[in-house]
Amino acid sequence: MDIQANIKAVLSELPAGVRLVAVSKFHPNEAIEAAYAAGQRIFGESKVQELTEKHLALPKDIEWHFIGHLQTNKVKYIAPYIAMIHAVDSFRLLAEINRQAAKVNRVIPCLLEIHIAAEESKYGFTFDGCRSMLREGDWKELENVSVCGVMGMATNTDNEEQIKKEFESLRHFFDELKSEYFLHDDRFKEISMGMSHDYPLAVKAGCTLVRVGSKIFGDRNY
Numbered sequence: 499m500d501i502q503a504n505i506k507a508v509l510s511e512l513p514a515g516v517r518l519v520a521v522s523k524f525h526p527n528e529a530i531e532a533a534y535a536a537g538q539r540i541f542g543e544s545k546v547q548e549l550t551e552k553h554l555a556l557p558k559d560i561e562w563h564f565i566g567h568l569q570t571n572k573v574k575y576i577a578p579y580i581a582m583i584h585a586v587d588s589f590r591l592l593a594e595i596n597r598q599a600a601k602v603n604r605v606i607p608c609l610l611e612i613h614i615a616a617e618e619s620k621y622g623f624t625f626d627g628c629r630s631m632l633r634e635g636d637w638k639e640l641e642n643v644s645v646c647g648v649m650g651m652a653t654n655t656d657n658e659e660q661i662k663k664e665f666e667s668l669r670h671f672f673d674e675l676k677s678e679y680f681l682h683d684d685r686f687k688e689i690s691m692g693m694s695h696d697y698p699l700a701v702k703a704g705c706t707l708v709r710v711g712s713k714i715f716g717d718r719n720y
């Protein structure tokens with residue numbers, strides 16, 4: 499695996515304004531160090547224990563993004579340093595992130611995970627679920643989180659038309675939320691979508707963050 503060459507290849511396909519989250523989950527520190535040497539600073543992880551170990555061992559200017567499902571009882575371990583939490587899918591989780599962020603005097607950037615795929619999943623808000631959470635308004639009192647946008651995963655399929663439709667649905671939902679709730683909040687600007695097999699489609703649909711793992715680091719054994 500030539501990690502540096504892979505990073506450059508992915509970056510060359512990203513227009514200005516789209517940032518790369520290099521998804522390093524299940525890969526060793528050496529792999530992250532190789533990407534770091536190529537200039538990559540944003541890394542995505544999906545397990546708290548693994549992230550904690552990597553955060554301790556690796557350079558302090560790495561921007562760690564938590565991209566997986568986060569249990570409320572584990573928020574406290576990452577609150578002191580996490581740069582962004584991508585998959586917030588309940589008000590309860592958002593409130594706990596706020597509580598832990600307040601303890602360490604931080605404001606933690608969060609994305610709302612929206613279920614856009616045709617596949618069944620326990621995770622992610624439905625469009626309507628997200629609308630009612632925002633309409634209820636309690637989130638506005640949470641001063642130690644900033645809601646910075648939305649995140650989604652397309653169906654795992656070769657059908658590009660379907661993937662394109664799903665990404666576009668997230669893009670439109672972002673626009674809706676922006677105009678209804680965040681018009682004057684410059685922090686609400688992120689659309690996190692696109693993985694190794696579909697990020698070019700996500701870029702076309704207007705994402706601002708792509709989360710690419712295996713295309714950079716090779717296959718994971720899990």
Ligand SMILES: *Cc1c(COP(=O)(O)O)cnc(C)c1O
Nearest residue numbers: 521544565693694709710711712
């Ligand atoms: C693992 C993972 C990715 C990266 O997947 P690849 O197919 O390896 O690029 C992106 N997003 C989430 C939420 C993930 O869990």
